[in-house]
Amino acid sequence: MLKKGKVPHTFVIVFFIVLFAAMLTWIIPPGKYVKTTELVDGVEKSVMTFYYKDQLPSDAATAFKSEPQTWQVFGTLFKGFVKQSGIIIFTLMIGGAFWIMNTSKAIDVGIYSFLAFTKRLEHNRIIKKLGVDNIIMVLIMTLFSFFGAVFGMSEETIAFVIILIPLAISMGYDSIVGVSLVYVAAHLGFSGAILNPFTIGIAQGLAEIPLFSGIEYRIFSWIIINIVGFAFILKYAHFIKKNPTKSIMYEEDSYWRKKDSEQDTTVVYYTPRSAWLVYFFITGVLIAFSFFYPETTMTIGNSSFQFHILPVLAAVFALTGYLTLKKTVHYFILLLLTYTIIFLIVGVMGYGWYVMEIATLFMALGIASGISINKSADNIAKLFLEGVKDILSAAIVIGLAGGIIVTLEDGGIIDSILYGLSRAMMNFGDVASVGVMYLIQTVINIAIPSGSAKAAITMPIMAPFSDLIGVSRQATVMAFQFGDGFTNMITPTSGVLIAVLGVARIPYDKWVKWIWPLMIVLIILGFLLLIPTVTMELNGF
Numbered sequence: 001m002l003k004k005g006k007v008p009h010t011f012v013i014v015f016f017i018v019l020f021a022a023m024l025t026w027i028i029p030p031g032k033y034v035k036t037t038e039l040v041d042g043v044e045k046s047v048m049t050f051y052y053k054d055q056l057p058s059d060a061a062t063a064f065k066s067e068p069q070t071w072q073v074f075g076t077l078f079k080g081f082v083k084q085s086g087i088i089i090f091t092l093m094i095g096g097a098f099w100i101m102n103t104s105k106a107i108d109v110g111i112y113s114f115l116a117f118t119k120r121l122e123h124n125r126i127i128k129k130l131g132v133d134n135i136i137m138v139l140i141m142t143l144f145s146f147f148g149a150v151f152g153m154s155e156e157t158i159a160f161v162i163i164l165i166p167l168a169i170s171m172g173y174d175s176i177v178g179v180s181l182v183y184v185a186a187h188l189g190f191s192g193a194i195l196n197p198f199t200i201g202i203a204q205g206l207a208e209i210p211l212f213s214g215i216e217y218r219i220f221s222w223i224i225i226n227i228v229g230f231a232f233i234l235k236y237a238h239f240i241k242k243n244p245t246k247s248i249m250y251e252e253d254s255y256w257r258k259k260d261s262e263q264d265t266t267v268v269y270y271t272p273r274s275a276w277l278v279y280f281f282i283t284g285v286l287i288a289f290s291f292f293y294p295e296t297t298m299t300i301g302n303s304s305f306q307f308h309i310l311p312v313l314a315a316v317f318a319l320t321g322y323l324t325l326k327k328t329v330h331y332f333i334l335l336l337l338t339y340t341i342i343f344l345i346v347g348v349m350g351y352g353w354y355v356m357e358i359a360t361l362f363m364a365l366g367i368a369s370g371i372s373i374n375k376s377a378d379n380i381a382k383l384f385l386e387g388v389k390d391i392l393s394a395a396i397v398i399g400l401a402g403g404i405i406v407t408l409e410d411g412g413i414i415d416s417i418l419y420g421l422s423r424a425m426m427n428f429g430d431v432a433s434v435g436v437m438y439l440i441q442t443v444i445n446i447a448i449p450s451g452s453a454k455a456a457i458t459m460p461i462m463a464p465f466s467d468l469i470g471v472s473r474q475a476t477v478m479a480f481q482f483g484d485g486f487t488n489m490i491t492p493t494s495g496v497l498i499a500v501l502g503v504a505r506i507p508y509d510k511w512v513k514w515i516w517p518l519m520i521v522l523i524i525l526g527f528l529l530l531i532p533t534v535t536m537e538l539n540g541f
Helices: 010-027 058-063 072-083 085-103 106-121 125-130 132-151 157-170 175-191 197-206 215-242 254-261 273-292 309-327 329-351 355-372 377-410 414-425 430-447 451-469 473-489 495-504 508-535
Strands: 031-040 043-052 296-300 303-307
Touching: 010 072, 010 377, 010 508, 031 414, 031 451, 043 414, 043 451, 072 085, 072 377, 085 106, 085 157, 085 355, 085 377, 085 495, 106 132, 106 157, 106 329, 125 132, 132 157, 132 175, 132 215, 132 329, 157 175, 157 254, 157 495, 175 215, 175 473, 175 495, 175 508, 197 451, 197 473, 215 473, 215 508, 273 309, 273 329, 273 355, 296 309, 296 329, 309 329, 329 355, 355 377, 377 414, 377 495, 414 430, 430 451, 430 473, 430 508, 451 473, 473 495, 473 508, 495 508
Parallel strands: none
Antiparallel strands: 031 043, 296 303
């Protein structure tokens, strides 16, 4: 039994949520949306029609498998690991790669140099008045929010959390601030998506409206969401800076503070011969790729441009790599990290990379870092395993959380939940209707955290319905956009959130305790931003 007043382990919390999902499969009747064709004004159109299990057409009934969940919950835990295997492997590879890189103390050298730079900035009166830390945090958050808004940065934040938390701790903050700088910022951008092809692109395509139309109002919404979100984070950061012991993560952050205090500030600068070999090898590889891919088509939203980005990057690396190695291998490894981030962006926007390619990229970073500091193959392998061991608990939670979604899917009730909620939109005015759409998308996001999957299920239903009630399809897309984005930062079914919290060593209950006020503010803000879409003449609406 649980002791009174004691918060259960994260594993226990997730398992109880799985049990609750199993209970719902006994209460909610199973059903499924089936794509059918209807003749509308002489034109055939595909529509999504809902059927309860016993009403399904014969072909759909044969393929639809569902049953109330009991002992199957133990099997769904296994299926959860299979379902989330990509993110689990991604997390383990990132953890192992960064452990190798951290052995070089390159990150520490970078943090020391960064803090020394910020100290010098304090002599400027204007900057000092605004606050050096505030300026730095806003710049970092704006960068990640932009990535979230443009290409839907989400899984990629797992890797950056490992970098930003030590920086936040060194600056006198806590792990929550470190997570906020990258994960929360990226998801504020994700919520106010401007050109995100995985949410806005798919949703507008399914709603049959011009791709990325209405961008002017979405840019306005993105700015407002960022202002509110950043203000909340900066206020909390200022509170923690004044008294770090007030942090709800003060005890847990002893892990990060210990790592920070154990770092030897007297770094020996050196450049082993093996680092030069890595430099020449990578330079050669980049030159070779420059010949095979002289031009890269970078896609930003619905627009694209061609640029000789690989040849440029190869030339810059050849120069900067030589200059950094002349100083110390630490700067060279930091350059490798910088190039990893750059190639992550190029890969995602130019070549459609996802978790497999990104994990491979960071794995290459870890191996290159290990060789650069003259580690043997056996030592690199041992360091990698140490990193995997350090982050293993986070990977396990991701798999367990995947069992929640599998339970709902195996019970066949996800579509039934959607159908029941959509019926609540009947007989409402414009503002109330778009508000209910927004509420439905928000609730559904708890069960279906994947934006693209939710768009594929909900938009073929919501878009035609919006025509019937006189709400523009663009407003419906905005309701989907906000409903899909905000709750990603709190739903336990999000593999990315669970992975980030695992890496940061933040218990889920403490994360909820911290973020729920921001969630309420953002959800209310989302509704307020939806009102002009049905009450004003906006371009694209």
